[in-house]
Amino acid sequence: MTERVRPASARAQPHTTDRSRPDVRAVLAVLRRWLVRGARRIAHLWRASLQFRVVTSTMLLGLVVVVMLGSYLFSTISDGLEADRTESAKIEASRLTSEVQATFEDSDRTTAADLNLLAQQAITSAAAPGGDTERFLIFTRGLGNTNSNVVQTTYTGRVRLPSVPIELRQAVRDDPRHQQVTLIGIPSAQGDSTVPAVLVGSVVDVPLAGRYDLYAVFPMEREESTLALITRTFTIGGLVLVLLVGAIAWVVTRQVVNPVRRAAIVAERLSSGRLNERMRARGEDDLALLAKSFNEMADSLQTQIRQLEGLSRVQQRFVSDVSHELRTPLTTIRMAVDLIYDSRSGFEPAVARSAELLRGELDRFEELLADLLEISRFDAGAAALDVDATDVRDSVARAVEAARPIAERWGSAVTVSTEGPTVAEIDARRVERILRNLVVNALEHGEGRPVDMAIAGNDTAVAVTVRDHGVGLRPGEAALVFNRFWRADPARARTTGGTGLGLAISLEDARLHEGWLQAWGEPGQGSLFRLTLPRKAGTPISDSPLPLRPTDAPPVPDEPLTSSRPVTVTPGTGPWSAQVGPR
C-alpha cells in the first residue's frame, strides 16, 4: 500500500508547486465566496428576524457604552496613579537629597578623592534602603559649576545621565531651591521595553566642590502593572457585560417575538385549511389579548367557512340530485314524444306541429340538463381526467365533423392548418367537447364567413385556435365569454340554441387539463379562441405555440388597450356569478 502511495505523491509534487499560485487564487476565491455568503446570510437574518435585529443592536450599543465608560475610567485612574506616584516621589527625593546633603556636611573630607569616595557611599546607601521601592540615583556636577574640585558622576541602577533631559538640568540650574519634576521613559528591568518613571532633580551643595545635581528616578512598573490589570479586568468585564446585555435582550425579545411567531404559524395553518388551529392565550397581558382576538377571528372565520361549505355542498348536491331525478321521467317523456312524433303524419296539422315543437324543445331541455349536470360535477370537484396520448388533429377533425350540419346551415367553410407536433396526453372526450363548443360558437357568431382553425405544437404544449370573422367582441367581453349563461348580445335573436353553458364547461375542461382557454376579440374584427394544453399531463405550459392575437388583425392603436388586450380568464369566481343578460 505505502509503496504504491509514495511514487504517486512524488509525482504529484511538481504539480502542486506549479499550481501554487492558482491554488492561492482558488483559496482566495473560496474565502471571498464564504464572506459574501456570510454577509448575505447576516443581511438576510437582519431583514428576516426581529429578534436578531434587536439583540444585535442592543449588543452594539452596549459595546459603545462599555468602551466609552472604560476609557474614561482608565484615564482617570491612570492620572490618579501618576499624580500619586509623583507626589510620593517628590517626598522621597527631598528626603534623599537632605540625607545626601547631610552626609556631605557631616564629613570632613577635603580632597577630591575623598569627596569621590564619599559621594559614592552616600549615593549607594541612599539608593537601596529597603528594596521594596526601587529607585535609581544619579549624582552629577551641576550645570554652570566651575569649581576646580571635580567629583565624578555617580550612578546607581540602570539609568545613565543621558536619560536626563537637558531641559530638566537647565531648570535645576535656574531654580536650585525647588525640586524639578518630569516624566521620562527608562528601559525596563528586562531591557526589552520602556517603562515610564518619575524623575526628580534637586541640588546638593558639596563642600569644596560647589553645586551638584542629585537626580532620583522612580520607575512606575507597579503602577504600570496595576493599570494593565485594570485594563484586562475592564476588557473582560465589558465583554461579559455586552454578552449579558445581548442575552437579556434575547430573552426579552423572545417573550415578545415568540407569541408573534406562534401567531404567524397558526395563521399560516389556518390559511392552509386547518381551521381548528388556535393560539394559546394565557394571562392578561397584551400578547394574551392578541392571542384572544386572533382566536376569536379564527372562530368566526371557521364558522363562516363551515356555513359556506355546507351551503355550497347542499347546493351542489341539490343540483346533482335534481338532475338525476329529472332523468327518469325525462326518459319516459322522450320515448313518448318520439313515438308521437313518428306518427305525426296521421295527426291534424296543429297537433303535428305541436309534436314537432315538443320534440325540438325536449332536445334543448335535455342538452341543458346534461350541461347543468356537467357543471355541477365540476363544482363538486367530481370531474376526473382520463388521459391518453392522442393526436389533437383527430380531435379537431371529429369536432369539425360533428359541427358539419351547423356549418352547412350557415354556409361557412371551416379550414384547418397544422404545424409541429400534435400528439398530447389529453382526455380526448373532454378536448373534443371543448373543440366542438369552440367550432359551434365560431360558426354561430361567424355570420357565414369562413372559420379558420390552426393546430400547432412546441416542446411543452399543443394549441388550437378557432378564428371567426363575425361581429367580434366588444371591449371587456373577452373576459365575460366564459361566464355561465352569458350572451354576447342580448338583443340578438337566438338562432342555434346552445345552453349558454358550453364555454363555461369548456373552460372547466381546459382547467382540468391544467391548460389555458383564452379569448380575443375586437368589434368588427371577429374573435379568436385559443386552447393550449400541456403535451405531457401535469407539466405546466410555458408559452403557447400560437399567438392569441391573430396575425391578420389590425395593428394595436396607441391608446390604452385594456379593452382589446387578450384577457386570460381565471375562472372560479363563484358559480352562477355571471348571469349577464336575459336568457
Place this chain on the structure above:
Amino acid sequence: MQVNGRVLVVDDDLALAEMLGIVLRNEGLDVTHVADGATAVQTFRDTRPDLVLLDVMLPGLDGMEVCRRIRAESGVPIVMLTARTDTVDVVVGLESGADDYVVKPFKPQELIARVRARLRRGDEPEPERLEIGDLVIDVAGHSVKRDGQALSLTPLEFDLLVALARKPWQVFTREVLLEQVWGYRHAGDTRLVNVHVQRLRSKIEHDPEHPEIVVTVRGVGYKAGPS
C-alpha cells in the same frame, strides 16, 4: 330487419317500464317486466330472456348486484340503464358484468340500436375458423380454444375478439370497435372498450399485464397480436 327475442326489463319506475315495453314491442320484441331487484334473478331464471335491460338504481337489490348474479350463471347480454355518467359508476357497472350501458335520458332509437346490436347474434354466421395468438376461434360454434381447451367468454367478449381476429393487420380505434361490436352509430363512450378489453384480456392472456393477443397501440387503439 325485425329481430325477434325476449327482453327482461328490470326497472322500478313503472311509467318508464311501460314506455320501454311499448317501444320494444313496437320492434317486435317480447317484453317481461320486473320492478325490483330481489325478484329479478328468479324471473330471469324462469323466463330465460335473450337480453336484460337493467336499471342501476333498484329497490331491494342493487342493479350492480343483480348484474353480477345474472352474469354468474349466464352470458346473456346485459344493458344497464343509468342516470349517472360519473366515471366510477360507469366503470363499476361495466365491471359487474354489463355489456353496455345507456344513459338516461336516451332516445328510443339509440336504445333500440343498442339492443339490436346485442341481439343480432341470433343471425346465422357462416362457418368460419380464425386464429389469433395461440387461440383458435370457431365463429359459428361460438367457441374459443387454447390447446383444445375451451375458454368461457361472454357473447360480447367473443364478438370483440372476433372483430379483432378477422383483420389482424388492422389497428382498430376505440370508436370503430364501438361501432362494430356495440352498434353505436355516433361517437360513444370509449371507456366501454377499455373495460371490456381488460375483461377479455383477463380471460385469454397468459399475463394480462403484458398482453400478447390483444395489443394496445398507444394513441390509436387495439389490434390483434401476431399469431
